[in-house]
Amino acid sequence: MSQKSETPALLLAFLITAGLLGGGAWWLTQKVGINPGAIFSSNSASSSSPNSVNQLPPGAKEFTQVQxxxxxxxxxxxxxxxxxxxxQVDPLLQTAQPNFRLRYVDPVSGPPGSTAGIRMLMRDELAFAQSSRPLTDQxxxxxxxxxxxLKQIPVAIDGLAVAVNPGLNIPGLTLEQLTAIYTxxxxxxxxxxxxxxxxxxxxxxxxxxxxxxxxxxQILKQKPFGPNVQLVPTTTEALRKLAASPGGIYFASAPEVVEQCTIKPIAIGRTANELVSPYQGALVPADQCPAQRNQLxxxxxxxxxxxxxxxxxxxVKQNGQTEEQAGEAYANLLLSAQGQELIAKAGFVPVR
Structure with missing residues (x-):
C-alpha cells in the first residue's frame, strides 16, 4: 500500500481511539462518580512524595458490598x-463486617493525634492510622x-473554624489578622x-x-505562638474557657465548633472583602440554641x-501484609456510599 493511502487510514484509526478514550473518561465521571477535582487537597504533601494522594477506587454502596x-x-x-x-461509622461497620474487628489505641505517652498515630504506625503498633493532615516528606x-x-487515601474534607466569645461583635477575620493575633x-x-x-x-x-x-x-508559617497565647489540653476545656472569656478566641475542627451553643463561630477570609462563614445562613443566636443550631x-x-x-x-502501610489489606479495606468502607453518608452525618464533607 502506498504512503498516500496509508495516511487516511492511520488518521481514522487515531480519531476512533481518541473517541473511545474520551467516551470512557466521560462514562467514569458521570456513571461511576469519580470526581478528579475532589481527590486532591490544596494542602496535600509536596509533589516530591509520589504517593501523597491516591486515586479513589470505585465505591460500593453498602459496607456489606466492600470486597x-x-x-x-x-x-x-x-x-x-x-x-x-x-x-458514626464503627458501630455500623462492625455489624456489617463482624469479622473485621477494630480497636482504637491511644499512644503510651503523650496525647493522641495525627503525628502520634503515624509514628505508632511506623513502629508497627497500628495496622493503619487516621490523619487530619497530609503526610510530610520527613x-x-x-x-x-x-x-x-506509606500511602494516604483521602476520605473526607474538613475545615478549621475560628470561634470567639458570643458577646464579641466583630464581622470576621482575615488570615493575616489571625496570624497577627496568634503571633x-x-x-x-x-x-x-x-x-x-x-x-x-x-x-x-x-x-x-x-x-x-x-x-x-498555614497561619503561623512555623512561627511560635505569641506570649499571650494560653495553652489548653482539650477542645472541650478550650470551649469552656472561651465561653467565660469576653476577649477569647479559639480554633478547632469545624464540626467541633459550628454547632456549639456557648461560643460564636466567625467568618474567615483571604481578604476583608471575601469573608466566608463556616455555617449556613444567618447566625443562630445563643438564646435560640439548642432548639436551633448553626449548620456546617x-x-x-x-x-x-x-x-x-x-x-x-x-x-496505609504498604508492606504486602494483612495490615496493608486492613488499611485499604477501611478506606474503601469509608469511600462507599454508606460510609460517605455517615461521614456527612458526622459533620464532615464527603469527597464523592
Whole structure:
C-alpha cells in the first residue's frame, strides 16, 4: 500500500481511539462518580512524595458490598478530629463486617493525634492510622528508612473554624489578622475594629495533633505562638474557657465548633472583602440554641471557597501484609456510599 493511502487510514484509526478514550473518561465521571477535582487537597504533601494522594477506587454502596476485607482484630489510632467519624461509622461497620474487628489505641505517652498515630504506625503498633493532615516528606523518608512505604487515601474534607466569645461583635477575620493575633502582634480587639478589650487567644499545644500542626503551618508559617497565647489540653476545656472569656478566641475542627451553643463561630477570609462563614445562613443566636443550631456550610468547604480547609486521610502501610489489606479495606468502607453518608452525618464533607 502506498504512503498516500496509508495516511487516511492511520488518521481514522487515531480519531476512533481518541473517541473511545474520551467516551470512557466521560462514562467514569458521570456513571461511576469519580470526581478528579475532589481527590486532591490544596494542602496535600509536596509533589516530591509520589504517593501523597491516591486515586479513589470505585465505591460500593453498602459496607456489606466492600470486597477484600480481611478477618481479624486490627489496631488503629491517630487524629482526635476523627472522633465523630469513628462514633458514626464503627458501630455500623462492625455489624456489617463482624469479622473485621477494630480497636482504637491511644499512644503510651503523650496525647493522641495525627503525628502520634503515624509514628505508632511506623513502629508497627497500628495496622493503619487516621490523619487530619497530609503526610510530610520527613515521614515518607522515615518510613523508607524502616523498610516500608506509606500511602494516604483521602476520605473526607474538613475545615478549621475560628470561634470567639458570643458577646464579641466583630464581622470576621482575615488570615493575616489571625496570624497577627496568634503571633502576639495584635493584642487588643480595638485594633481589629472591635471593642477596647484584650485578646485572649487559646490553643491546644503544638504537639496535640494535626489540627494545631496545620494551623501552625498555614497561619503561623512555623512561627511560635505569641506570649499571650494560653495553652489548653482539650477542645472541650478550650470551649469552656472561651465561653467565660469576653476577649477569647479559639480554633478547632469545624464540626467541633459550628454547632456549639456557648461560643460564636466567625467568618474567615483571604481578604476583608471575601469573608466566608463556616455555617449556613444567618447566625443562630445563643438564646435560640439548642432548639436551633448553626449548620456546617459544607458547600464552601467542598469548593475551597472557605480558606481553611483540609483533607482527612487513612494512612496505609504498604508492606504486602494483612495490615496493608486492613488499611485499604477501611478506606474503601469509608469511600462507599454508606460510609460517605455517615461521614456527612458526622459533620464532615464527603469527597464523592
Amino acid at each position: 477484600n476485607v480481611p478477618e481479624g482484630l486490627f489496631s488503629y489510632g491517630g487524629s482526635t478530629t476523627w472522633a465523630p467519624i469513628r462514633g 515521614e515518607y523518608q522515615q518510613a523508607e528508612q524502616r523498610g516500608m512505604k 502576639g502582634q495584635v493584642t487588643n480587639w480595638r485594633s481589629l475594629g472591635g471593642p477596647n478589650l484584650p485578646i485572649q487567644p487559646l490553643t491546644r499545644p503544638i504537639t496535640a495533633g494535626g489540627t494545631v500542626e496545620l494551623f501552625s503551618e 456550610n459544607t458547600a464552601v468547604f467542598q469548593t475551597g471557597q472557605y480558606p481553611l480547609t483540609r483533607s482527612l486521610f487513612v494512612v
